[in-house]
Amino acid sequence: MKKWELNLIEGVIPLIIGILLFAIPMLLAMPQPHKTFLGIPYDISEEFIDALAQRLMLMVVGVFLIGIGLGTLLNTYTIYRLERRLASQSG
Numbered sequence: 001m002k003k004w005e006l007n008l009i010e011g012v013i014p015l016i017i018g019i020l021l022f023a024i025p026m027l028l029a030m031p032q033p034h035k036t037f038l039g040i041p042y043d044i045s046e047e048f049i050d051a052l053a054q055r056l057m058l059m060v061v062g063v064f065l066i067g068i069g070l071g072t073l074l075n076t077y078t079i080y081r082l083e084r085r086l087a088s089q090s091g
Contacts, residue, residue: 004083007076015069022062025055 033048034041 002083004076004080007072007079011069011072011076013069014065015073018062018065018067018069020062021058021065025058028055030055 028051030051031045031047033044035043035045
């Protein structure tokens with residue numbers, strides 16, 4: 001395989017995983033944000049804080065992987081253009 005073909009595979013995989021990690025937390029159910037006493041909120045629940053932190057961490061890791069995937073794909077395109085230019089000059 002050529003270098004750009006390997007880079008294409010290496011770029012698409014983190015991009016797909018990153019998109020999934022960014023999108024899946026939106027589908028997760030969140031607990032109620034407030035503890036209530038007779039319907040009156042009096043405190044923020046710990047379960048809500050934990051779920052929010054987990055959601056944010058998954059999204060941050062997803063954005064990080066999306067950036068890696070897009071950067072690798074941009075690098076792949078550059079390698080592809082250079083290989084094509086070298087092939088046209090030598091052949």
